[in-house]
Amino acid sequence: MEIGPIWRAMLRNKAGFVLIALQIAVTLTIMVNAFGIMQERAARIARDSGMDQENTFAIVSVLYKDYELEDRRALIRDDLELIRNVPGVFAVTPTNSYPLRQGGWSMGLQLEPGMATTDSVGSAIYFGDTSGVDAFGVELIDGKNFSEEQIIWRDPDNNTWPAQALITEALGKEMWPDETGSYVGKTMYINDNDPIQVIGVMDTLQAPWPGWNGVERSMLVPWIFGNDFSRYVIRTEPGMRDQLMPEIEAMLAASNRDRIIRDIATMEETHRLAYTDNAALIKILGFTVTLLTIITALGIVGLASFNVSRRTRQIGIRRALGATKPAIVRYFMIENGIVSTIGLVIGAAMAIGLNMLMVEAFALEPLDWYLIPAGMIALWLVGQAAVAGPARRASSISPAIATRSG
């Protein structure tokens, strides 16, 4: 149909169209890569930490007066007792850290005793007592929880690790990739030579570091530290958190004045803080892509308007010779369609190229293939929408113009 003549007309005045095509190409390149990054980050944020996110918070007590070991332990016991007896508290455990806190302890695990090598598997370590499973809100999918006798106080003069642990399924999979049955009963070695037996498997409990590639690997060990520093993870009955948080803080502060209470944080806040940079990146990129699309659309409008005003006489003549209004609109739409298609094909190649560069240079994930056709369709439609205004104006040029000499 009309594509042939339109194409030949475009060739006579290439510069403007080449520029728009390039602009569309670069826009697609940025858009697709930005969407790829946004998508990957959004998926990271949406991961399950394993905890009862809405009803859990943590609090820290730091002793600053010199206490004997026995007195330090007694204080922790008293604290746990006090917290446990607050109506509305579902479970409390003393621990060292919790998922997404961005600080914690990790250790290398091996299948054989001996000095750590490159083969050892890194895992986050959480301490807890028998309430650990309930306080962290994990589900045991295999094996059983610690028994009361298995919980031990860490002896400051003896670093031997407890003999049992609960591990996440992801950790089990990494340690014994070929195992199809149960991980329960298996032994691994920590701290070179200390054996640990797996007594239960947890569904999900993320490590404290959201950016770590082993974030799904963690284990719970039945240890309590009797240090100056102790952290409690507290899970409340549904909806009670905001009421209990200040109550428990005040209660602990009042119960002993030789310590300070600090670092009180809900799991929701922890989650938000852990992913601030990801969330910010999504916003920045989203804003950038929007702005960019607007600029490109305005560029298309500008060029089309210019073409319309330049061709006023020519359009008038076509109208006088019998071209209908839709035919004039169609002319501009097809013209834009051709430019967009060329730009988008170049852009698709550039997008893939840039993605390959960025995968190389910044260790990003490769793009999902469907983002490219999706981006192409979206930008093609934006182009058509942008050109619609000037095209309509062109179609309303009066045929009488043809009769004027210009």
Place this chain on the structure above:
Amino acid sequence: MLRYYLKLGFLSIRANPALSGLMIAAIAIGIGACMSIVTVRHVMADNPIEHKNDVLFHVQLDNWNPNDPYEEPNEPPEQVTYLDSTALLAAGRAHRQVVSFKSDRVVQPDGDDVLPFQQEVRATSADFFAMFDVPFKFGSGWDSSADRGEERVAVLSSTMNEQLFGGVDSTGETLMMNDEPFRIVGVLDEWHPVPTFYDLNNNPFVGPEEIYAPFSTAVSGQWGSSGNNSCWKSPDEDGYEGYLASECIWIQMWVELRNASEKEAYAQFLDDYVMEQKELGRFPRELNNRLSTPEEWMVNREVVVEMVGVLLALSILFLIVCLLNTIGLLLAKVMRRTNDISLRRALGASKSALFKQYIVEAGLIGVAGGIAGIGMTWLGLRGIENVFVDYEFIQHLVRMDWSMIGLAVALAIVSALAAALYPTWRACSVSPATTLRIQ
């Protein structure tokens, strides 16, 4: 003539407000996007101790696992052990030497109405202040004799002095930390190196510590490090003493070497030291000592976050789109004036006169875009601040200095001129006769 061209350019911009506005906005937005990211990167990569970059060296020794390097491919550990740091400090072979770590302490202010609070304290040797050019408002640091004793002295930052003593000269006063009294010997003047080059672990953008105390006092008080602690094998003995005697790394070490020969001598000394330790059964890996300048060290620790690199790449592409946009619009504008141009050419205007006229007009648009671009950069930085509202350190990042403003304007003008070249060339090559014929 320039004034006349400026006037013409101004008139031409005014004659087409929508088109000109779009061009200026496109340049401004492109510059804004680019410069926001460049500014963040500039501040993150800033070297606060640039003036001593060639005399300060971060010390690394490789005491790691014989089977497994600290970091691939063969990076020595980023910190040193207590054993090595104290041995090197005692040897005193560099012009100045600093060993340090940070530790959480509880500060107990006077009076019952102020609650005790936790504070990160830097435990360091006496040379810290002189070596890193730390300015004092009152008093001074401790002298190196305190590095060997257990003297309980402390230096406060001006902020901490403001908070605890209302900003008056507090030297001689007592600071209670964890129930132990420290005599204040000095108060710092404003000092906010970002990033904290001397310890890039954890978050180097929060700024320096507010309290400083002698390293040896801290160790005798059994302070633990609140920074990174890494061990490739567990200590042979338990407890704090066992930790001090272990292969665990937790101390940052810096030396000042005034010239190449001092540096060479010190590197030789380190090699000799490690060889000597090998005799004692330590340092199972090959000799792999390293002295890095602050700048090299910051590059090594990748202070500039990777994502900033991605954003920078995208923002440069963004600027390119904006420029393509401007080129297209300028071209449209020029082509619309073909009639004027051929008339002027026919009346005798030379190509170079036309070139000057249109380049001046494009330059005007560039300047306007640059000025608007500074505003856009400011908005962009506020935006970044806003989405990172939970990150206190970002507030330090987001600032513009004159060099950045200058760069923004220069980038805008260069961009606008680059964008103007092709349309201007097209304008100049309009032949005098063609359009006249139609008239």
